[in-house]
Amino acid sequence: MDASNDVDTTYFGRLRPGDKLSKPSWLMRRVSSPAGTVDELLGLDGLWRPSDMLARTERGELPGTLRPVGALLPGALQATAQKRYREVCRALERQRAGAFPLRLAMPGRAQNYDDLDAEARAEVIGFLTGAPLVTTGPAGTYRTDGMWVWPESIEDDVRATGAPPEDLFYYHIRARRFFFPEPVNPDVLERARRLLEIAAASGGTERVEETGVPGQPGPLTEEERQRALGAWHAEWERKHSATTPFRPDRHPDEPDYNVHHVDAEASPEADWEYTRRAREIMGLDPETGARTDI
Structure with a gap:
């Protein structure tokens, strides 16, 4: 239970059979303050909203096992839900188009x-x-x-x-x-x-599907993706070479450090820039790396 400014928040997981407490099907919380008590449910979009699910589960009206959850896990679960929701929204926008x-x-x-x-x-x-x-x-x-x-x-x-x-x-x-x-x-x-x-x-006996999007180039082959990935890596290295620290004394056993020092020393921001674009080239979601074409 977390107490802050006279507000107590207790978290609960509602588990389906086979669920782990670290990944419950539903995450709920009970927020108590001098103004009253509010029960909330973490939505698929990672936002908390008022819900009667916790009370109904306590009364036995809903199935599943109700378990208390520590104060640290909910933040991680909320962040994951929000990241997944952004991934879904990006995929849905492509589907819409x-x-x-x-x-x-x-x-x-x-x-x-x-x-x-x-x-x-x-x-x-x-x-x-x-x-x-x-x-x-x-x-x-x-x-x-x-x-x-x-x-x-x-x-x-x-x-x-x-x-x-x-x-x-x-x-x-x-x-x-x-x-x-x-x-x-x-x-x-x-x-x-x-x-x-x-x-x-x-006759409806076999799956029917489009071979590609009409009027659009077909998906890149694996060979084309690898070439595009190589070109992006070279562009990224050129972009960050002048601003990336050069520290050969820290890599005495790496003979090719002089050539690829950007890979070894790039800032987290530069690394993330490379990763996002590399995932896009490979047909993956840029933030999560998940496939969205299935």
Whole structure:
């Protein structure tokens, strides 16, 4: 419990089966002050908001194990949540603009994920039924988040069985933390409709997906990425060479220090500049290094 200016804050983790206290499914806090007591929940965006989850869990109305959490862990969990949320927002903006090839989700249940509890089921159903509408008609209702296109009927299977959708699609939903862009650009919807026409013509027995974004250069090959990475490294070294300390006396056993002293002595700010751009070249999120193309 932290006490500051007559305010006491106690943190709790609500754990699903298999959760660790260091990574709870929900992080909550109870803030007590002379003005009263407020219960709050840490959202997926890393912000604290009033919530009745803590009280409901204490009353046994919600499942899961409630465990107290020390004062240091919540700050780290909040920072991680905020970093992940920024990563998701960057990916969603690219999805909104149509920067990713579209792929059609296949009906069927996940093979590598356990069945969903009631809350996870509601999160998945909310994603499946809330994303931008592509088309609706006799063939069914289809939606897209700018990367995947799916029949809304998948929601019926999730609701009835509690099983997640197919592995790749469910991985994507979890990676986006159940967020989707609203709306997506009109050309993304048109591309999704064309994809559905191709799927209908093929009989729907195989996954249909775009090979690339129409009108845009294809993704870099591994060889092209390595060349671009090498060019960026050379540019970065030239940029920071004059302002990076030259200390050969500290590296007597490194014969190539004179050539690559910037790598050894660069400031944290310069290192971070290099890392961010290098991740972008490799197709990764610049802040977290995560893949966002799946």
